[in-house]
Structure formats: structure tokens, C-alpha cells
Amino acid sequence: MRVSKEQAAKNRERILNAASRLMRERGISGVGVDALAEAAGMTHGSLYSQFGSKERLVEEAVAHAIATNGQDVPKVFPLGDYVSEYLSAAHRDEPGSGCPLAALCCEMPRQSGGVRERFTAGVRGVVALLSGRMESQLKPRQREDKALATLASLVGALVLARAVNDPKLSDDILRATRSRLSG
Amino acid sequence: MRVSKEQAAKNRERILNAASRLMRERGISGVGVDALAEAAGMTHGSLYSQFGSKERLVEEAVAHAIATNGQDVPKVFPLGDYVSEYLSAAHRDEPGSGCPLAALCCEMPRQSGGVRERFTAGVRGVVALLSGRMESQLKPRQREDKALATLASLVGALVLARAVNDPKLSDDILRATRSRLSG
DNA sequence: ATTATCTATAGATCTATAGATAATGC
DNA sequence: ATTATCTATAGATCTATAGATAATGC
16 A cells, blocks of 8 residues: 655655664674564564665665764853763663664674765764864964774773673773863 | 594694684674584584584584684784784784684574583683783773773674775774774 | 483574555555 | 555474484493
8 A cells, every 4th residue: 555755755754763772782694684674663674675675774774874864963062061971870871872883883894885985974064063172372283183082982981881790890981081171 | 444543632623623613703603503514524424523513513623713813812912903903914914813702703693501601711811811911000990901902802893894895994993993992 | 230421303592584464645 | 547555375494392313332
């Protein structure tokens, strides 16, 4: 049964929302086309007529995750607030709605060029965001370098805090990195 | 055809070597039992009689990767040398023989307790190693915090440098993090 | 007799496609 | 007439197991 163009566009949006969440939770290779279609309330056949292949869907879902994740960051914010939120227990425990860079980075080396392109654009976006928040007396080049190193700290602390089995060690990783970046 | 106990132990070692390398290159869920057995020159049936399940093999392979990767770090070394090597282009481009923490961290949240236990032990090992290299005037607690934050920077920079598509951006991530950790 | 290995195969899952269906939109 | 969706299924791959084989080690 066919639906209206409007409804089809909404369905596409639903697939992308479900995909960008599930991919962050279970990994790109850890979630099948079947599970994605079911989470969006469709059959996988329909999903294929919308996207053509899993790879194409992954490309759009990565772009979607990066775009929607960036949009709730206010334009003006103190860097310390950003760091605190990024390295919070809440962010650690909610990968599905959290930073796509941290959730997807390790799978990127094995993704297609199109997918990595979107991911790389996301990295550049966050680096630009952070650069703008660095001390204004620094030269642009220095600000960018500091932003790059800060992003590495943020992502590394979050993925390690999610990886280890021991809650105390996990908290310690977040806390130590917070104080190193803020203080 | 049966082989000697000696030979069986060597075969086991061959499987672990192949597994710890392939898992770092392709991801834990990205490499099948079949591929692991083939890389070790055996059939997957034989692998199952040695390890019982993929999960058990992964546990041992993670422990093996951590143990063999740690052993070529000399006991005495300047921290700067460690950082330089960790954040080198060579390390970035050779995940199969590189740091297992960086290669496997993102899959850990979805691994069994036994696997995560081994990974966590590996994190503690590197933190202890780094703590011992921090400025001796710091209190033990401060040294550990600095080691935790340093490890987060190292891992984050390496996974991001591997993830992005653009060689220049990748080099910049490594360089900026090196200068931030050394200078 | 024990056991490390191999062969064959089961059963699940995964990506993808072909063709039917039925509502939209001209 | 077009097309978004569904049904059914192909073909590949993946984890796992049962039973046979043949060399070891008592």
C-alpha cells in the first residue's frame, strides 16, 4: 500500500532517527537492516526502496546524527560547561543520544569513503566550535591546535569511561579529564 | 589427525596471535571464527575444541594482545618518548600490532563481562605505567589523575586520527595532541 | 584409551532483490 | 501511471555441534 509523499518523507525521517540512535548504541555493524526497519515501524523491503543499500543509509544516518547532535549546542556557551556536560555520567550512559564522534569513531576506518567523509565533516564542525571558544589572545593556529587536543581528550575519556567495567575507574577517568581540561 | 600436546599448544598460540591482530584490524565483531581459524592455518572445528566459544577466544585474545603489547615497553623511558611513539603516524597506520585499548575500546560496551574485565585490567596497567612516569613532586593521587587524563588524550587522538578521511587533519590531531602533552 | 583435528551440516542472521499490492497524484 | 510499501525468497556468512579420523601417550 502506497502512502503520500508527505508520509514517505516522515517515514524517511523516522528511519534516520532510529538508525542514528541504534547505530550509536549497538555500532554500525552491530545493527542490521531488519532491526532498523522494525525500529522505524516498517519492513526492510521498504527501507531498501528508500535508501538502496545499507551503506547509503549509514551515510545519511551519520550525517543526521551529527546534524541533530550539534543543533542543541547553544551558539554562546562557556567552554567549561561544554566540557562538564560532555564528560558527565549522563552522557556516558546515553550513547544513543550522545556525541556521534565518540560512538562511531572506532568503526570509521572500516567504513566507505562516503561515510568517513560525513564523519570527518563532523570532526571539523566540533573543532571549529571549540576553536571559537579558546582564549582570544591566542593566534588562530594555536586556537585550532588547542581545540584539536581538547576534542581528543573529550572523545578518549568518554570512550574509555564507557569501555571499562569498573564504575569507580570510569568516574575517575571522567573526573580527571574534566579537571585537566578546566583547571 | 591428532598432534602432540606441544604442537597443540603452539597451535593455540598461533590462534591467539592471529586473533589479537585481526581483531584489532577488523574489530571483534568484524572477524569471524572462520577467518580466525584460517589465519592460524586450521579449521574452525579445531578452534572450537580449543576454546569452546568465540567469546572465550575473544577473552583470551584480548588478554594476549594486552600482555604482548605491554612487554615491548621498556621499564625505564622518558614520558615524552612514549607519547611520541604512541602518537606517531606509524602507530596510527598499524592498528593490528598497536595499542589494544585504542583498537578495541569502542566495542567494549557490547562485550561480555569476562572480555571487559581483561580490557579494564589493561587500562589499569597503562595507568600504573604512566603514573610512575609523572613528576615525582606530585602526590600519588595527582599522578594517577594526570595519568588517567593522559591516557584519555592518547587514545582519543589515535582513534580520531584513524577515523578521519583527510590525511592532513589526521596528522594535525596527532601533532596538536603531542605538543599539548609534551609542552 | 585419549584427544586434537577435520568434515559435514544445522540453524540463525544478514544484505539484497523480484514481483505483487494498493493508494497517490496527474 | 506512478510509486511507497509489503511479501517471499535468494544467497552469503556466522556461530556452533555431532561424529569420524588418526596420531599421541599411557
